Amino acid sequence: MKRPMHLNLFIQSRGHHEASWRHPGSSRLPLTDIGYTIDLARKAEAALFDSIFLADVLGLWNDVEKTPFNWLEPITTLAALATTTSKIGLIATASTTYTEPYNLARQFSSLDHISNGRVGWNIVTTWSPQAGSNFGGIGQVGHADRYERAEEYMAVVKGLWDSWSDDAVLDDREGGRYADAARVKPINHTGTHYKVAGPLNLPRSPQGRPVLVQAGSSDSGRRFAARHAEAVFTAHLEKATAKQFYADLKSLVAEYARTPEDVVILPGFSPIIGSTEAEAKRYADELNALTDPEIGRQRLSLRFGGHDFSHLPLDRPLVPEDFPDPRDNDAARSRTEIFVGYVRTEKPTLRQLLAKLAGARGHFTFEGTPEQVADLMEDWIDDGAADGFNLMPPVLPEMLDIFISEVVPLLQRRGLFRTSYEGHTLRAHLKLSRPSSPGAL
Ligand SMILES: Cc1cc2nc3c(=O)[nH]c(=O)nc-3n(C[C@H](O)[C@H](O)[C@H](O)COP(=O)(O)O)c2cc1C
Numbered sequence: 001m002k003r004p005m006h007l008n009l010f011i012q013s014r015g016h017h018e019a020s021w022r023h024p025g026s027s028r029l030p031l032t033d034i035g036y037t038i039d040l041a042r043k044a045e046a047a048l049f050d051s052i053f054l055a056d057v058l059g060l061w062n063d064v065e066k067t068p069f070n071w072l073e074p075i076t077t078l079a080a081l082a083t084t085t086s087k088i089g090l091i092a093t094a095s096t097t098y099t100e101p102y103n104l105a106r107q108f109s110s111l112d113h114i115s116n117g118r119v120g121w122n123i124v125t126t127w128s129p130q131a132g133s134n135f136g137g138i139g140q141v142g143h144a145d146r147y148e149r150a151e152e153y154m155a156v157v158k159g160l161w162d163s164w165s166d167d168a169v170l171d172d173r174e175g176g177r178y179a180d181a182a183r184v185k186p187i188n189h190t191g192t193h194y195k196v197a198g199p200l201n202l203p204r205s206p207q208g209r210p211v212l213v214q215a216g217s218s219d220s221g222r223r224f225a226a227r228h229a230e231a232v233f234t235a236h237l238e239k240a241t242a243k244q245f246y247a248d249l250k251s252l253v254a255e256y257a258r259t260p261e262d263v264v265i266l267p268g269f270s271p272i273i274g275s276t277e278a279e280a281k282r283y284a285d286e287l288n289a290l291t292d293p294e295i296g297r298q299r300l301s302l303r304f305g306g307h308d309f310s311h312l313p314l315d316r317p318l319v320p321e322d323f324p325d326p327r328d329n330d331a332a333r334s335r336t337e338i339f340v341g342y343v344r345t346e347k348p349t350l351r352q353l354l355a356k357l358a359g360a361r362g363h364f365t366f367e368g369t370p371e372q373v374a375d376l377m378e379d380w381i382d383d384g385a386a387d388g389f390n391l392m393p394p395v396l397p398e399m400l401d402i403f404i405s406e407v408v409p410l411l412q413r414r415g416l417f418r419t420s421y422e423g424h425t426l427r428a429h430l431k432l433s434r435p436s437s438p439g440a441l
Helices: 034-046 074-082 101-114 129-134 143-161 219-228 239-254 277-289 293-303 333-346 350-360 370-382 398-413 426-430
Strands: 006-010 051-054 089-095 119-124 169-172 177-179 211-214 231-234 264-273 364-368 388-391
Touching: 006 034, 006 231, 006 264, 034 051, 034 074, 034 398, 051 074, 051 119, 051 426, 074 089, 074 101, 089 101, 089 211, 089 426, 101 119, 101 143, 143 219, 211 219, 211 426, 219 239, 231 239, 239 264, 239 370, 264 277, 264 350, 264 370, 264 398, 277 350, 277 364, 293 333, 293 350, 333 350, 350 364, 364 370, 370 388, 370 398
Parallel strands: 006 051, 006 388, 051 089, 089 119, 119 211, 211 231, 231 264, 264 364, 264 388
Antiparallel strands: 169 177
8 A cells, every 4th residue: 555645725816827717617706705715625625635725925916907816814714614614624824924923823723723623824934025015014024034033933833832731721610720820831932033921812722733834945944844844835847856855855854853754745736637638738728828928927026026027038048047046035035946947957938937837836737637647646756756735726616626526536546545534633634743732831
């Protein structure tokens, strides 16, 4: 029996392809209709996915005229999903740069209670320049500073989650004791960026702590993940870079006294599935015909923190020197490393690069039959590139429906995916241990 894979459904807009919102296979419901998101989460749960995930960028991207890259606020959305699903894990992004740790700790603790232990936090430091301009107090924070703040942030949040031991609540009506005060402790944190007394105003949550997910893949991001993350989202345009990332992160975790199984690595995967390869390619052509390269050019600029690419012609092969050095990029550093690496190996024109990125913003895209999709997924797992996938359907719900009806049964027949849920928490689905209660501190 092979090692079963993990599957997360990344729900975003009407699909991950830039033009999905115009495609007949995408939903016509408003993106503000909670029924749309609930329906997708329920489909993923019926198909036994480990989790769903909602991103958050804390600002409107610069292309609202041409693409709906906006959606309901993720933490409140998770609360709605927690009461309308019962088994599937629920993961949302929240920013260490632009959220107070006390608030974040209690929101995710609350969600873990509301969902009976199914919540995960995607820890991001927020790269997008828009976020900086929306949070006037602190403004935009440089790459190194963001990760440095995030370190202190984690100490505070973990301390708050652990400020109640598992057995602190007595609820003894006859004896008149609600809690054992000796098991509820302040954290008295005073650091460079935060001063938080604690304790949290909520008992310890069902999973002990919500599952910690992370999605930054630069050098600093990897070190941060190796210290804290239990699941990692990552973007790759080629299997080769996904393999390097996988090997690097799994060996880094050992430096922090953790084992490779303590971190589940989930690269993004955006398949267009057809009953024949030609049908899948036709679908991709249909989608690509609905895109506008100028949207792609603006998005590229955003990833590089606002760099001006307006002078680049669309139809000459690119060279790495056409881009600023990603190592100096304060915005989406690892994603731009992936873009420039792809330019170095594949030498696309700007038009070709933008078409590639329109599919899933730098995640792996693929067109093929259900068998080819299952083969590819099996190969990535066997070849040490992934523990599972962050599925990013290019068009929602159509490509999710096809994945569930055509690919999931193939994976199950090959012994690569569960046929029932064995537990009811996200930790159980991901085979992660529950952090031990601090006990009497
Ligand atoms: C699947 C995935 C989801 C992400 N979701 C978010 C998000 O919701 N909000 C955000 O600000 N950044 C998000 N990111 C970006 C990363 O958190 C990170 O900020 C970015 O990769 C830059 O950091 P790095 O240079 O360390 O990689 C996501 C990345 C990946 C791969």
